[in-house]
Amino acid sequence: MDRIPHGLRRPAGAFQWVVPAILKVAKPEPEKSAPDPTWKQYVGKYRSAWGDAQVLVLNGDLVVIDPMSPDPPELKDKLIPLTEYTFLIETEEGYANRGEQVVFEMDENGRVGRLKMGEDYLYPLEEW
Secondary structure (H helix, E strand, C coil), X not given: CXXXXXXXXXXXXXXXXXXXXXXXXXXXXCCCCCCCHHHHHCCEEEEECCEEEEEEEECCEEEEECCCCCCHHHHCEEEEECCCCEEXXXXXXXXXXXXXXXXXXXXXXXXXXXXXXCCEEEEEECCC
């Protein structure tokens, strides 16, 4: 007689092994809504005394990346809208920026004059 693995001797044990694997495969991806078209005004390259950052729309989210990191899209900070010009940083990596506010300060022409991340200011760049 073949041996039955200990976790599968009882039906409940089988479910504990099988159901998570099935759900992982069968669970549909959450539907992404189209990115807010007003976010285009924030997209660009920014610089501070401490380094560069790039704001872009990636997979429907407004994000900030460090272009000098080894894998910028993987180390992104997602910007969650709070008000028209204010966002909250959400990151899965748990870096220091998590939970800080990002404020896009607009100039008299309606363009970003500077970007405030936490207590730091970054200024728009036309070119790298």
